[in-house]
Amino acid sequence: MHNLPLPVTNPALFQDIWSWFCQLPHNSTIGLEFVAGERGRATMLVPYHTKLVGNPKTGVLHGGVVTSLIDATSALSVFSFLESAEAIATLDLRIDYLRSATPGSPVFCTAECYRLGRQIAFTRATAYQDGNDQPIAYGVGTFMRDSSKATLGSETVAEAGDANR
Amino acid sequence: MRTAESLLIQTLHAAKDSGDYTGIIEQIPYAQLLGVQMQEENDNLLFLLPFHERNVGNTKLPALHGGVIGGFLENAALLHLMWARESNEVPRTVDFSLDYLRSGKPQTLYAQCEITKQGKRVANVLMTAWQDDRSKPTAVARAHFLLS
Secondary structure, eight states, X not given: OOSSOOOOSOHHHHHHXXXXXXXXXHHHHHTOEEEEEETTEEEEEEXXXXXXXXXXTXXXXXXXXXXXXXXXXXXXXHHTTOSSOOOEEEEEEEEEEOXXXXXXXXXXXXXXXXXEOSSEEEEEEEEEETTEEEEEEEEEXXXXXXXXXXXXXXXXXXXXXXXTO | OOOHHHHHHHHHHHHHHHSOOHHHHHTOHHHHHHTOEEEEETTEEEEEEOOOGGGEEETTTTEEOHHHHHXXXXXXXXXXHHHHHTXXXXXXXXXXXXXXXXXXXXXXXXXXXXXXXXXXXXXXXXXXXXXXXXXXXXXXXXXXXXXX
């Protein structure tokens, strides 16, 4: 993995994918937002909301919210490398919960695609909060590339991607 | 003092006696958001997630969001542990590993859990999610929980 940041491979595709991600029913339900992207990396966030709480006594977000955030951000980090639209599907995801998220503040996730194979993409992700250097969770995932004929993203960019094949 | 946490445990114990588990889900905002349901079946807990548009993560297939499947299973494992242990604390997830085997179709998702090992401090739980056919799981997961 490079250390010096480069722009995402296809900015139009990348933007199309993150804006498509954020409007998907479940992502918009949890309030997923795009923060930043570069080649091999992506950052997204979920704002704090009481409807996302898993333990009413502590007000801490449910682990499922962190899972959704890590899944989406990891997938987006794969797209930061891609030239053209395709469908990818999560094969597996392992999440280590290091500490509880502090109630009231958003959770960020930065994911890195550290190996893009022809068939499989490998990702690792960190979930964290502003004002605390200790991450709340780590996530490692694998994604199947070209998992279906229908490419992800809005129709326009997806079609351009198909034409490029 | 009657805290929210003990209220959750109390509701669970009351549900175990009455067989009506609707009150439990109302205690967990995220589970309510997903639309989780649970019931007892043959001395085991069965979790149900009827299809809701808001749980879709891919509108093209369409398919349930991977995070929804993960959250549904993690929630199921937590409730299963509390149900089986009659403990007075909500377990904490240490790690969670999820294998996605098939895409989640826009229909009810079912889940059941199995406690593989329960120690004094840590429990290992296996989870299976399926739709039409239990022998064709949508996802399987395993997790460790801290019990105290």
